[in-house]
Amino acid sequence: MTEPIPLRTGAALLTATVEELSQRAPAIVAAAADQMRGIRLGLGFHDGSRALLSARHSRLVVEHPADGAETDGVEPADPDVEVVFDNRALNLLFDLQHRPADQALPDSLDTRGPREQVLAVWRAFSLLAQRAAGLRSVQELWRCYRDEAPVPWGGTADEDEPPEPAEDASGWAGTDYLLRRRPQDATGGEPELIGGTVVTRPRLLWDGRGSSPWWHESPVHDADLLETMAACRARTSEAMASFVPHREPKAELYDLMRLYPSRQGKGLRPTLTIAACAAFGGRPEDAVRAAAALELFHNGFLVHDDIADESTHRRGLPTLHEEHGIGLAVNCGDGLNLLAVDAILSNLDTLGLSRTLALIHEAIHMCRESVEGQAMELGWIHKHVVPAEDEAYFTMSTKKTGWYTCISPCRIGAVCAGVTDPALLGRFDEAFRLIGIAFQIQDDILNLVGQEELYGKEPLGDLLEGKRTVMLIHLFRHLTEAERPRMQEVLQRPRSAKAQQDAEEILAAMRRHGSIDYAVDLAARLADEGITRFEEDLAVIPENEGKAVLRQIAHYVTTRLL
Structure with missing residues (x-):
């Protein structure tokens, strides 16, 4: 069994997130892979790490060409779409409070590639953001990354203690943000089907302290498998x-x-x-x-x-x-x-x-x-x-x-x-x-x-x-x-x-x-x-x-x- 990659780089975080979702929420991975089909996405991060993301059948596959992994001595093909994040763009990746245009900050998020393929990549990441952000395991991965590499989050590991959280807060800003979120239509309505999977706004399976069995929760359309x-x-x-x-x-x-x-x-x-x-x-x-x-x-x-x-x-x-x-x-x-x-x-x-x-x-x-x-x-x-x-x-x-x-x-x-x-x-x-x-x-x-x-x-x-x-x-x-x-x-x-x-x-x-x-x-x-x-x-x-x-x-x- 290989040792887990330390979550100190953006590429390591991407790998860990895809692996976790493949086990816990395969329907989400399949929906994103359906959008990514036939596209090789090159990702560069603020820390200098790089990764290639592609769809293989209904799976998302992450490669690290610099490490020589999975290349069998053959140089990997050039990516069809390239995206480079700096600290600000990475911090907003799973932030659904802003419109997509707001996330493309000047000189912060650089995207290159054919228009149709860029839009397909955007749809894939939107699905991941909308449906994976409420999973406890994904939140824990991103919290570990924040602790290992605090710079993108606007602070350092040795900064002063944060202010006392509100009474109903979990102690993690990302989780508290999701706790405050409510569907736009509070009365409910028919869920939207995209590519055979149900797309809904994020629902929290974990409140920062504990979770409960899936059948005890209010009706939703994703579950941690x-x-x-x-x-x-x-x-x-x-x-x-x-x-x-x-x-x-x-x-x-x-x-x-x-x-x-x-x-x-x-x-x-x-x-x-x-x-x-x-x-x-x-x-x-x-x-x-x-x-x-x-x-x-x-x-x-x-x-x-x-x-x-x-x-x-x-x-x-x-x-x-x-x-x-x-x-x-x-x-x-x-x-x-x-x-x-x-x-x-x-x-x-x-x-x-x-x-x-x-x-x-x-x-x-x-x-x-x-x-x-x-x-x-x-x-x-x-x-x-x-x-x-x-x-x-x-x-x-x-x-x-x-x-x-x-x-x-x-x-x-x-x-x-x-x-x-x-x-x-x-x-x-x-x-x-x-x-x-x-x-x-x-x-x-x-x-x-x-x-x-x-x-x-x-x-x-x-x-x-x-x-x-x-x-x-x-x-x-x-x-x-x-x-x-x-x-x-x-x-x-x-x-x-x-x-x-x-x-x-x-x-x-x-x-x-x-x-x-x-x-x-x-x-x-x-x-x-x-x-x-x-x-x-x-x-x-x-x-x-x-x-x-x-x-x-x-x-x-x-x-x-x-």
Whole structure:
């Protein structure tokens, strides 16, 4: 893990801000990237630092050419638009009190480039300023920058203590300014949609002292995704723990059931479930038990999958069967699935019979899809078959992981809110099918090129297990006649007969034939199609914070860095 860049320069601040927004508010990044598409922006700051900002798919990418980063020895292309800030211009960057013309102070902000591209850059930064300024994490970044480099803010680090703040002040002028802001139309009104994302005036998720869960706030149309997922994950974890009995046999069963759930993931499924419930007007609390059931099913599947795949690590720790033996692991997985059924039935008390029956129906459908997808993949491995076309992978991936990772959580959350109309529930299917495939392709890529501590499995584990990924399918489509026998021979070996150098040999062939780049581009295209379907198919849901969280997750697939 690389050390964070000290926030002493404008370029470092830009990098940190883009990285933070990519994780916490991906819909904002995607909206800005849509405006920046095809434009390379050169930025110069008062301290002499420089950076290049560009859009790659739906991501914003910051490069520092002076450091030689990401250039691979090739000189980067000249920027299309150049902007140079001095201290005054930087201080006004996120100040919405002034009109744009007021911010272009004489000899302070120098902008050069074609008119259309300059305007596109301005629109991108306006979106960032309007929608990102209310995020606590962004405010904290800029406060750290102010402390590290106080000159642009009109003071020095050792200046006299500021005057005592007002009683309701946070202690930070930027935060206090946002606290005083009110929408121009206090009576509300329809939000403005730009590029498929909702643009509203900034709303503060943090008052300088603390924050509250997203569903307790007044309706808005942006949310801090990391904080939202953390809150949903924590509440779901509490519910999961309540379903695991505290009785014997502890060491051989119930203590083992707690191991995988304690290795918490991102919280994607619980967040989708709770957000979908809120999007249809339900109480978020009504979806917690269903979210817990999904996570129990998920962890039961993982225990069994790890045995079938002969995996050695899960979320950075030894797999259950490696540490406790196959017999206890199989039984533990069975027990987790049993607890998941119990968690669904527990909704009878709060949601009633009809909703609980609908939840059972959705859970059975999800489990059937998952075991069918698992059978498809294991069949390919057993028969030494590599599918010829990507569509076969799309079908397998959707069945094996897409339903229980993306589609079913949304449908189940909607059922918790009282939606049982199959046509309405089906509006989630195509958007999140595409998003789920893109997400799985990205996970497969991360297994090859990602950091082990971030991915949670052993590096190149998918190649050792013989997983039929998009990269492997692409590779076998492009192997030469001379290469094919060797690749087939390595792939057909059982996991126990493969060594790390065998996996590295396949990876080298993938790099040679452009299979990883192909998969990155394919995932981005599928995610973009999924977001388009999200906006079209889910237009029936009114704009509210639950829907905004669903939108953030949809964009998270396109903006997370590989």
